[in-house]
Amino acid sequence: MMWFRTSLAAAGLAIATAIPASAEIVASTCRLLSYDGTITRVKTFRCDFMQRGGNVLVNSAEHEFSFLAAEQGETYIRINSIPLRFTRTGEYTLEVTQSPWLR
Secondary structure, three states: OHHHHHHHHHHHHHHHHHOOOOOOEEEEEEEEEEEEOOEEEEEEEEEEEEEEOOEEEEEOOOOEEEEOHHHEOOOEEEEOOOOEEEEEOOOEEEEEEEOHHHO
């Protein structure tokens, strides 16, 4: 009987991991600070935030950002705060305020 439970548990785990997890898209407000030498440009816009497996996608009508979990600390810095911040040193900082009531 024990082998049956173990086999059943293993089969359930295999099925659960084979089904891709869905990620919720959250309507958000983004603030982009672009760095160009001594000039910093600031732009605020509506965006969609999606996180799955530690990977983050942020999309809007004009912009698309991708932050892979494997690259965190190497190509960008993530600060978990409100707003959530992603910085690519010398290029830009993206601040994301999740606000599902926007739409």
